[in-house]
Amino acid sequence: MNxxxxxxxxxxxxxxxxxxxxxLAVPITVFGLYIIxxxxxxxxxxxxxxxxxxxxxxxxxxxxxxxxxxxxxxKKMFSGLETVGLVGFALLAxxxxxxxxxxxxxxxxxxxxxMAIPFGxxxxxxWTAGTIPLMNLAIGLEVFAxxxxxxxxxxTEGEDK
Amino acid sequence: xxxxxxxxxxxxLFAFLLASALLMHEFGKPAQTEMDxxxxxxxxxxxxSNNIVAAVVFxxxxxxxxxxxxxxxxxxxxxxxxxxxxxxDE
Amino acid sequence: xxxxxxxxxxxxxIVATAFKALNNKDLLVGTIFLAxxxxxxxxxxxxxxxxxxxIAEAAIGAGLxxxxxxxxxxxxxxxEDEKGN
Numbered sequence: 001m002n003x004x005x006x007x008x009x010x011x012x013x014x015x016x017x018x019x020x021x022x023x024l025a026v027p028i029t030v031f032g033l034y035i036i037x038x039x040x041x042x043x044x045x046x047x048x049x050x051x052x053x054x055x056x057x058x059x060x061x062x063x064x065x066x067x068x069x070x071x072x073x074x075k076k077m078f079s080g081l082e083t084v085g086l087v088g089f090a091l092l093a094x095x096x097x098x099x100x101x102x103x104x105x106x107x108x109x110x111x112x113x114x115m116a117i118p119f120g121x122x123x124x125x126x127w128t129a130g131t132i133p134l135m136n137l138a139i140g141l142e143v144f145a146x147x148x149x150x151x152x153x154x155x156t157e158g159e160d161k
Numbered sequence: 162x163x164x165x166x167x168x169x170x171x172x173x174l175f176a177f178l179l180a181s182a183l184l185m186h187e188f189g190k191p192a193q194t195e196m197d198x199x200x201x202x203x204x205x206x207x208x209x210s211n212n213i214v215a216a217v218v219f220x221x222x223x224x225x226x227x228x229x230x231x232x233x234x235x236x237x238x239x240x241x242x243x244x245x246x247x248x249x250d251e
Numbered sequence: 252x253x254x255x256x257x258x259x260x261x262x263x264x265i266v267a268t269a270f271k272a273l274n275n276k277d278l279l280v281g282t283i284f285l286a287x288x289x290x291x292x293x294x295x296x297x298x299x300x301x302x303x304x305x306i307a308e309a310a311i312g313a314g315l316x317x318x319x320x321x322x323x324x325x326x327x328x329x330x331e332d333e334k335g336n
Contacts (some may be wrong), residue, residue, distance in 0.1 A: 040209075040211065040212050040215045040216075041212055043214070045212075047229075075241070086234050089226075090227065093227060101223075104220045107208050117209055120205075124211050128209040129211075129215070129216075130210075131219070132210050132219045132220060135226075139219075139226065142230050146236065149241065150236065150237055153240050153241060153244045157244040
């Protein structure tokens with residue numbers, strides 16, 4: 001590819017792109033967390049929310065280049081987060097084993113996320129749906145970490161041609 | 162000869178797609194509705210979730226979601242394994 | 252009426268972008284057309300009242316897979332040769 005006047009690849013791209021990437025970091029993260037947290041009220045959930053946050057990792061790697069990206073983003077940490085997400089999801093499923101696997105034991109009970117909702121159209125209440133928001137959180141963590149890990153490995157390992 | 166086979170296979174595929182498009186039921190009116198009606202009628206009060214899709218994905222059909230997450234986990238592990246142990250100077 | 256017209260335009264756009272993505276010697280251009288196809292497909296999902304799938308398609312199809320494809324192209328090569336590989 002034509003390098004031209006562009007800075008060296010390992011140093012990332014121009015200061016304009018770096019500034020925009022930094023400015024976009026907070027909105028993208030908040031939007032992804034919103035999609036994950038409101039998975040039981042609005043369309044979305046763990047999978048798309050985790051993917052939205054993972055795009056931030058791709059943006060950072062492209063904007064800041066290999067050197068900073070490889071140093072700042074720890075692969076082992078993402079691997080651990082991935083494991084935590086999947087094991088947490090499985091544990092939440094096993095906790096309902098009192099009656100059946102994946103039983104929603106928190107719904108409509110006086111506890112965490114246990115608020116009963118009126119049937120039919122309603123404005124949507126955050127503390128409802130039992131285990132579904134917690135599972136959304138676990139799946140969001142898992143998807144974010146797995147996709148970030150794949151992107152980091154694709155970007156940092158191997159040689160450019 | 163090769164070209165004739167290609168055109169034939171494509172024509173067959175086109176015929177199948179056209180047939181399925183013509184036989185398709187009307188939008189919003191599926192043939193089997195017992196399960197949908199159950200989810201729509203009972204899903205909200207049983208799971209407390211306004212989003213019936215989330216209720217199905219994480220509660221009624223949770224095992225599928227776990228398999229999906231496990232597939233993603235396996236993919237990430239595979240990528241990690243492939244790129245592991247490669248030195249810079251190789 | 253307007254629903255059918257918008258849907259027809261979207262479907263034609265999906266077919267056209269998919270054809271351009273396949274039928275292009277520059278793989279980078281093909282990747283961008285693939286991202287455009289994903290975006291139109293997510294709009295189509297939204298019109299067919301599947302917003303969950305639309306959000307997932309927009310995030311993964313248009314965002315992440317484009318980044319991964321671009322990285323893969325950077326590590327291999329950008330142009331298809333005459334034999335098509």
